[in-house]
Amino acid sequence: MLGFFGPFYEQLVGMLRKQQGQLAFDTIDRVNAWFTPFVLIAMTLAISCKQYFGQPIKCWTPREFSGSWDGYVHDFCFIENTYFVPNGTEVTDQARGDRHINYYRWVPLVLLLQAAMFVIPYNIWNMLHKRTSxxxxxxxxxxxxxxxxxxxxxxxxxxxxxxxxxxxxxxxSRNKFQGCQATINFFLLKLGFVINCVLQMVLLKHFLDVDDYFWGFFHLWNVEFKGTAEKEDSIFPRVVLCDFKVRNLGQQHQHTVSCIMILNMIIEKLYICFYFWLIFVFILTTAGMLHFAFQMLFRxxxxxxxxxxxxxxxxxxxxxxxxxxxxxxxxxxxxxxxxxxxxxxxxxxxxxxxxxxxxxEQQPDSSTVTSLHEENPERYVAFNTDTIPMDRLNRKVHSLIEEVDGPSAPPASEEKKEM
Incomplete structure (x- = not known):
């Protein structure tokens, strides 16, 4: 069903099944390296079933065409490039050349590529973490x-x-980074997931041939809320035009037919959902990465x-x-x-x-004063298993001496002044 990239699909699914039972997996890892690729694979199956077993395109053909010609037109227009011209706009040669739509045939392969991109950061980390202590x-x-x-x-x-x-x-070990190699790799894993989300956005922009990275918001507003798909939208057009030539008695006759892209309605819904899911994953992964870095460095x-x-x-x-x-x-x-x-x-x-x-491993007497021999000593000592700050301990000792010996005598210089 998936054609020449069927083995790639099987290998990707097998890789995800192995990752499902991994122990070194947190929630963000599962969202990036397990759940999202499975969603993309499910999208690939849905679109492939419509392409190969359903009717992805339905064209309006001239009345004189027979059943075989009618089937030829559907297959030809799906294989060849179609183009979109809004209603009320004249069909010119420039419109035919500038508004070609040919991405829908490559959607299953691109979805599998996107699923593999989500798995790559974890596989890289899986190779690097084995070398850590x-x-x-x-x-x-x-x-x-x-x-x-x-x-x-x-x-x-x-x-x-x-x-x-x-x-x-x-x-x-003399290596200063020996005790933080796994942590650095873990942080790079999160960073790889964030970079992957950015690359996914770039891939979507160029694959769908849109003008900016906020196309999902504008498309959702224009199509779903304003209902201007046939006039303004050209990302996932529902009605397209197709040109083909028919040779009859040695002469070629060019026909232009209008086709309904049924497949595009499925692609549109799936890609809009994936667009906003990608934004959610980017925010979740970025927040998790920054929180992890802050906790490790300061708390x-x-x-x-x-x-x-x-x-x-x-x-x-x-x-x-x-x-x-x-x-x-x-x-x-x-x-x-x-x-x-x-x-x-x-x-x-x-x-x-x-x-x-x-x-x-500590020395027997290290429990009495444990911070005096450190590079950055803390102002704490252990006194009868209670931790007391040094300034409070000095005041406490001084008060105990006064209770036993009485107030200390003033200096000699002060006695002369009183005389």
Whole structure:
């Protein structure tokens, strides 16, 4: 039914079926790399069925034409280029040359190309993420397999140990970008989806031969609300003209017939819906990309699906060090995927396993003053498991000395002044 690009269609469908069960998939990924391509494939099937098994065009033929000639006219006008001339406009040679419409025969192939464009960014990311230290898909697949083969507690501990080993390897590496490679690839994936939406708009503009990128709004207003399709609209014309020649007794007679493009009514509705869906996907993907970048850069702690300060042997300083120095960007990204795929309870268990290994690695006396040896020390110390700011601690110690020894004696210079 799809002709010479049938194998391409089958390969694309097989690729989408494999992506359906991927673990490293969020909502925006599913909308871009899975749902939208399936919608485009469904549009391809609908248009192809009308082209090959239905009657895509219906022409008004002269009365003297027989049944065979009538079928010839329909097939000829569908294969050859038709042209659009609004009602009340004279049909001239210039109108015949400037208003040709030939895109409808290529619509199925272009729709498949657009579906492939939505899949390409994810496939590129799928190749790049395997080279990162923290392999998102591999780690999630390891956790899923461990949960099926062993008890949940053992699976969580094994997964936490696997993540901890990778974190230690990243910390020992001299490459500064070792701990953020997966995050950069993830951001580039979102950026690829945004660029794809822009390229889709450019492709639609040139394929439909429209003047600007807001053609969907103007077409919807002029055609659906004002009802001026036959006078003003030429993107998806319903009534077109077709020229053909008939040889009779050695002489050629040219005929111009009027045809109804039934196929264009289907193409029009599908493309208008796809145009506004493309705008929605662009806004959704852009907002998700910017929100992800803002959270990673300025509110990284909010992405951890638990309050680290409530964990035993943890305080704000240790939480800050655990997030910034140990988890880094890639560790937090992995935990967000674990939270999305396995739930907050399992994620909290994994974090507990990581914290146990983190606390065991710290020095025994590092819990008293943990921020004095950092590059950018925070003004916090741990005092009887309570975190107190340094200025408040100094005031508290000073008041305790006054209660025991009494007020401190004034300086000698001040006593002389009083005398």
């Amino acid at each position: 923290i392999n998102l898909k591999g780690s999630l697949r390891f956790f899923e397999g461990a949960m099926k083969k062993s008890e949940p507690a053992k699976a969580v501990d094994a997964f936490a140990g696997e993540i901890w080993n990778k974190i230690c390897e990243i910390r020992e 990284r702690h909010s992405l951890v699906p638990t309050n680290l300060n409530n964990k035993p042997a943890m305080n704000p300083t240790r939480s800050h060090r655990f997030i910034r120095k140990y988890l880094n960007f890639d560790g937090i990204l992995l935990l967000t995927y674990v939270d999305a795929q396995f739930g907050a309870f399992r994620t909290s268990q994994v974090i507990d396993g990581l914290i146990d290994r983190f606390v065991a």
